[in-house]
Amino acid sequence: MSKVLELTKELIKKPSVTPLDEGCQDLIASRLKKLGFEINHLPFGEVSNLWATFGEGEKTLTLLGHTDVVPTGPVEKWTNGPFEPTERDGLLYGRGAADMKGSVAAFVVAAEEFCQKNPKPNGRLSIMLTSDEEGPAKDGVKKVIKHLTDQGEKIDWCLVGEPTAERKLGDVVKIGRRGSINGVIKVQGIQGHAAYPHNAENPIHTSSKALNEIVALQWPDETGKFPDSILQVSNINSGTGAHNVIPGELSLKLNVRYSPSISPQTVIDAVEGILQKYKLNFNSEWEDSGSPFLTTSTTLINSVIESISNVTGINEERSIY
Template sequence: MSPKISIDPVDNLAVLIRCPSVTPAEGGALCALEKMLAPLGFSVERPVFREDGTPDVENLYARLSGNGPHLMFAGHTDVVPVGDEAAWTHPPFAAAVANGMMYGRGAVDMKGGIACFVAAVARYVQTHGNPRGSISLVITGDEEGPSINGTGKLLEWAAAQGESWDASIVGEPTNPEALGDMLKIGRRGSISGLITVQGKQGHAAYPHLADNPVRGLMALLDALLATPFDEGTADFQPTNLEVTSVDVGNPATNVIPAKATAAFNVRFNDTWTAETLQAEIHNRMDRAAARSKYRKGRKEPVSFELAWKDRPSQVFLTRDDRLVGLLSQSIQAVTGRTPQLSTSGGTSDARYIKDYCPVVEFGLVGQTMHMVDERVAVDDLETLTNIYLRFLEDWFA
């Protein structure tokens, strides 16, 4: 008996949701995906990447080879924790269907997009045979986690074996309200930092014997927040800095703390690179520290340290007319909607793919991602499958 061809996205998604693949656990999701792809003629490899201080992560690279353009579909099977399982209407890994909705962790972010793409490829092969070109799937188990042993290393690994790609679609949930609303053609960059201001601990009743670091920290934060970094560009929102934490580690109300810290994150547009923005932030803080004092009458300027956290994500914009145009046409043909071309939202694994080929993002409606009762409309799964299928037909025509 020949293996079943996975043409139904609802069945595909149910299988994937039932795999409890909370980052960094594989949970059976990549095994299930391999079983879907093998009957279609894909060769599948499952490299595991490691780095000190981070969990090992299993990834999947699958390729259906042919002569012609090479299309990559990218995504992740790992999911965020379920939270309070008792608060779910249906068990988070049961893939229950009720009132036209399928419930489950990962339903929209982003096992649903993977399920639809596999179904679209299966329908394409069933109708047209193998494409005049190649299709590959770059699937990680590390997108919702540190994102260190995932897509970035998987692409390096594949490229070292001679792989190259002409275009990529990332199946993240991009639509705010309805399928066809939004196609993402770029992303803002992201950098995070931690400011530490050193002071001198003392009694709150004897401030002349201490140096309160909170005064200095307030001056530094004001320098970062008071003046906008830019007014935005034609393709991007204004650069935005948010202070995400302020702490002195001091439970006592009558003690001046020894130090104060503040964490921040910046989402930036193409006015900047990560490097030029980091320099601007440091310059603002240097100027503020030089003119600020711990207390009136003190001569010493504020002393601070700035540590950059994690790895910066660079801003990017995809200007590939064929990729953007054909996918937009497919969306319009199936849904009747003309998608907004957007660069909004956070970061995604597209930030790695942009270094190898043009990349866009299009997937399901993302209203319930990461929430209790994450769910997707069953009808949307069929619609997204038809959009991907239409695109495959046009891309390989």
């Protein structure tokens, strides 16, 4: 069994459903400490964060990942238990095998091998891990970066281990990301009996035309590097569940992945403008969960491309997330 596969299985066995880490970072820290890494645990609330550094050079390369996983869903629907790593038909199954304990294991083992061969590197190698990526993502990387900045730390290059392959290992490298804004819209109506609609106001009916316009919203990308910005409704909820009760409220959740051509306020103004156009009684909450960016460091990009080519023999595709 390869070192990467062995470590991946050890990590999968730990039920680290976000925001819990369940000992994943302790396991990794103990391995890195033996090689001379300086270990810093940076907990915030329930979230575990790890910052480990090796070397004393001026420039710092950071390998970034997360140890938390999404909830398993109904366990009885799994062929094997979600935290029982299982090999089947040449594939490894288990919660987090792809996103992203396999990747974490790969770069930890790579770091171990590098440090053994280069005990005094020309620069610093660091590993940053959080258990708050799959959840609200408020007590993880954001707070770690602020802490490191306050300490005078600087990261020159960062390689994120999130899985990006589409057909085979190494075929796609993400060199940027769209921004992401989440919205919750609540449209108020008047609850009543379905037999007497004149005494009620059905928010599903009153919102229907506005919803049709909202789902059609789209903003063209003007940079030539990103896809167009699109809106997706992820949840609609209304009513008591009874057939004969007109609901008093409609709740709508939406997400927009946006390019640098627009701002979060562009999205807010467009959505709320439509709701106001139809004179709906509504309130809204918005969260900008990530700004768009594009990597321009040719040093990092070229190093990644060369490494992929040397190991896999393929020429990758550059893509924006």
